[in-house]
Amino acid sequence: xxxxxxxxxxxxxxxxxxxxxxxxxxxxxxxxxxxxxxxxxxxxxxxxxxxxxxxxxxxxxxxxxxxxxxxxxxxxxxxxxxxxxxxxxxxxxxxxxxxxxxxxxxxxxxxxxxxxxxxxxxxxxxxxxxxxxxxxxxxxxxxxxxxxxxxxxxxxxxxxxxxxxxxxxxxxxxxxxxxxxxxxxxxxxxxxxxxxxxxxxxxxxxxxxxxxxxxxxxxxxxxxxxxxxxxxxxxxxxxxxxxxxxxxxxxxxxxxxxxxxxxxxxxxxxxxxxxxxxxxxxxxxxxxxxxxxxxxxxxxxxxxxxxxxxxxxxxxxxxxxxxxxxxxxxxx
Amino acid sequence: xxxxxxxxxxxxxxxxxxxxxxxxxxxxxxxxxxxxxxxxxxxxxxxxxxxxxxxxxxxxxxxxxxxxxxxxxxxxxxxxxxxxxxxxxxxxxxxxxxxxxxxxxxxxxxxxxxxxxxxxxxxxxxxxxxxxxxxxxxxxxxxxxxxxxxxxxxxxxxxxxxxxxxxxxxxxxxxxxxxxxxxxxxxxxxxxxxxxxxxxxxxxxxxxxxxxxxxxxxxxxxxxxxxxxxxxxxxxxxxxxxxxxxxxxxxxxxxxxxxxxxxxxxxxxxxxxxxxxxxxxxxxxxxxxxxxxxxxxxxxxxxxxxxxxxxxxxxxxxxxxxxxxxxxxxxx
DNA sequence: TTGTACGCGTTATCAT
DNA sequence: ATGATAACGCGTACAA
Numbered sequence: 001x002x003x004x005x006x007x008x009x010x011x012x013x014x015x016x017x018x019x020x021x022x023x024x025x026x027x028x029x030x031x032x033x034x035x036x037x038x039x040x041x042x043x044x045x046x047x048x049x050x051x052x053x054x055x056x057x058x059x060x061x062x063x064x065x066x067x068x069x070x071x072x073x074x075x076x077x078x079x080x081x082x083x084x085x086x087x088x089x090x091x092x093x094x095x096x097x098x099x100x101x102x103x104x105x106x107x108x109x110x111x112x113x114x115x116x117x118x119x120x121x122x123x124x125x126x127x128x129x130x131x132x133x134x135x136x137x138x139x140x141x142x143x144x145x146x147x148x149x150x151x152x153x154x155x156x157x158x159x160x161x162x163x164x165x166x167x168x169x170x171x172x173x174x175x176x177x178x179x180x181x182x183x184x185x186x187x188x189x190x191x192x193x194x195x196x197x198x199x200x201x202x203x204x205x206x207x208x209x210x211x212x213x214x215x216x217x218x219x220x221x222x223x224x225x226x227x228x229x230x231x232x233x234x235x236x237x238x239x240x241x242x243x244x245x246x247x248x249x250x251x252x253x254x255x256x257x258x259x260x261x262x263x264x265x266x267x268x269x270x271x272x273x274x275x276x277x278x279x280x281x282x283x284x285x286x287x288x289x290x291x292x293x294x295x296x297x298x299x300x301x302x303x304x305x306x307x308x309x310x311x312x313x314x315x316x317x318x319x320x321x322x323x324x325x326x327x328x329x330x331x332x
Numbered sequence: 333x334x335x336x337x338x339x340x341x342x343x344x345x346x347x348x349x350x351x352x353x354x355x356x357x358x359x360x361x362x363x364x365x366x367x368x369x370x371x372x373x374x375x376x377x378x379x380x381x382x383x384x385x386x387x388x389x390x391x392x393x394x395x396x397x398x399x400x401x402x403x404x405x406x407x408x409x410x411x412x413x414x415x416x417x418x419x420x421x422x423x424x425x426x427x428x429x430x431x432x433x434x435x436x437x438x439x440x441x442x443x444x445x446x447x448x449x450x451x452x453x454x455x456x457x458x459x460x461x462x463x464x465x466x467x468x469x470x471x472x473x474x475x476x477x478x479x480x481x482x483x484x485x486x487x488x489x490x491x492x493x494x495x496x497x498x499x500x501x502x503x504x505x506x507x508x509x510x511x512x513x514x515x516x517x518x519x520x521x522x523x524x525x526x527x528x529x530x531x532x533x534x535x536x537x538x539x540x541x542x543x544x545x546x547x548x549x550x551x552x553x554x555x556x557x558x559x560x561x562x563x564x565x566x567x568x569x570x571x572x573x574x575x576x577x578x579x580x581x582x583x584x585x586x587x588x589x590x591x592x593x594x595x596x597x598x599x600x601x602x603x604x605x606x607x608x609x610x611x612x613x614x615x616x617x618x619x620x621x622x623x624x625x626x627x628x629x630x631x632x633x634x635x636x637x638x639x640x641x642x643x644x645x646x647x648x649x650x651x652x653x654x655x656x657x658x659x660x661x662x663x664x
Numbered sequence: 665t666t667g668t669a670c671g672c673g674t675t676a677t678c679a680t
Numbered sequence: 681a682t683g684a685t686a687a688c689g690c691g692t693a694c695a696a
Contacts, residue, residue: 049446051689094426281613383673
């Protein structure tokens with residue numbers, strides 16, 4: 001692969017002139033510049049990124065670490081990040097932590113080592129990534145979940161409020177034995193949804209039914225088992241608040257197997273809207289989170305932080321809203 | 333951010349010893365090594381990636397460029413790539429080209445400039461990324477779609493065969509006016525699915541109905557309009573072969589709006605299985621592509637190519653298989 | 665306007 | 681076993 005000196009030799013100029021001509025920085029004789037560009041094109045010259053980054057001490061690529069690429073919520077967020085980043089001349093690379101603290105940590109290490117311009121991370125909540133980040137003082141913003149320990153820029157949604165509203169909606173619809181399937185203990189989004197659910201029951205003067213709560217990973221499989229488990233009880237729930245998109249699929253599979261129809265036989269509300277949610281029969285009620293906007297907000301925060309503008313940590317909290325559909329209507 | 337010389341100073345040794353101790357390469361006095369590690373830890377030292385890559389002339393990160401992060405097909409593929417890559421000590425970063433040749437090109441440029449160890453790309457089919465890649469001689473493998481022009485390593489699925497089988501299945505089920513909504517002309521996967529569809533009709537001695545074919549981007553919106561357009565004809569199709577996952581959503585939305593029930597009123601088969609396809613009412617018949625396996629195969633090819641093993645370009649072709657469900661059953 | 669020369673942080677070679 | 685030093689490819693201050 002040809003270097004800047006190859007180009008210089010071919011164009012009969014110094015490497016400094018090549019650099020200037022190609023970066024359009026200082027003023028260069030138009031004719032020389034043309035010769036340089038021609039030489040570069042003929043050689044298929046591409047500047048060596050590592051060398052350039054080393055010299056410039058900066059990059060124009062952002063790292064976005066998410067916990068599940070297959071989750072539409074995170075991909076929508078990624079779109080938001082990308083749109084803002086691209087407009088500002090940055091590129092974005094995605095890393096998939098798989099909700100595994102070790103993988104998250106590995107990607108954080110890479111981002112730090114490669115001296116990425118900035119890092120957006122939707123933390124698993126466990127693990128020590130936060131420490132690494134804090135120690136390096138790299139520009140970071142946490143999305144969806146706060147970074148434990150360090151008070152950095154953060155973009156959240158008020159999941160507790162949304163969960164509470166969802167629970168109250170189920171009560172209003174006439175359900176009275178409301179269960180909840182949410183993520184692992186310690187994961188902030190999982191915890192806050194559970195708290196909101198409980199607050200909703202309390203507000204409706206319904207007894208807190210600890211035995212109607214199940215916790216598992218934010219995946220279909222665990223939710224599938226949890227749903228079977230709950231529904232096969234002697235006193236099964238008559239409604240379910242579901243922690244996310246992927247879990248909803250597991251629950252729906254379980255109910256389909258048992259021939260239980262959502263809405264009439266069991267009320268259902270799941271976190272995260274998805275393109276297919278409205279296509280189900282009955283359509284699935286959801287708590288829609290502003291994923292795209294979370295992405296744009298996070299990217300903006302990060303860009304400002306990179307710019308070195310403010311120094312105080314900021315937290316942006318967006319709100320989710322309930323989209324009631326027939327799966328939470330007992331008369332549907 | 334501290335450098336290797338900071339660590340060296342703190343440990344009272346030379347930078348060379350620090351490098352050796354931290355990389356465990358050459359043999360170092362255990363006591364000294366411990367002192368070095370301690371110093372590094374205290375300083376929160378992280379090796380400078382660009383400097384290291386510059387010196388080593390190599391990276392351990394792979395770039396995977398896909399056209400749609402929100403498409404489960406591509407994310408499943410990404411999982412396959414990641415699993416194989418991680419096992420071999422490589423990391424993977426995802427880039428979202430959005431099916432936009434310019435974005436694809438931009439990410440290819442980045443990957444090449446950053447001297448990524450290897451590149452996996454699912455090309456838009458348009459644009460000149462292939463030329464750049466070929467010129468640089470970077471390790472590349474194309475997934476899902478071939479890289480136009482250059483005969484490099486490629487992982488494909490036999491979409492023509494699968495489309496033909498799908499069309500024939502629809503015929504067997506009793507449908508006779510079968511339409512097709514597929515991707516843009518020039519996109520290989522779109523073209524081959526159309527070709528297979530036509531072959532299926534021919535094999536069944538059904539007239540090729542050019543006016544029942546619609547082409548648009550591989551997205552929901554275009555497919556939504558195409559479906560409305562087709563169904564509102566005087567002589568509408570009685571079945572539809574749909575180009576992919578996202579398009580299926582658009583078609584289903586259109587049909588739901590018009591109150592047309594899949595299966596009984598219009599046969600439906602879509603490319604790409606998705607977790608929600610079986611949950612629909614009626615469940616959606618799909619052509620399931622081995623996305624995960626495509627990812628692992630591609631990653632293996634790439635790793636071998638990076639290793640410098642073979643020199644001849646290889647093409648791996650996997651096969652898709654039809655999963656008939658009720659949406660292609662007129663009696664359901 | 666153009667060229668010379670140094671340094672970015674690391675690893676590898678060569679002495680010691 | 682350890683240290684001094686060159687080199688990776690680039691951008692830029694300084695000199696011409």
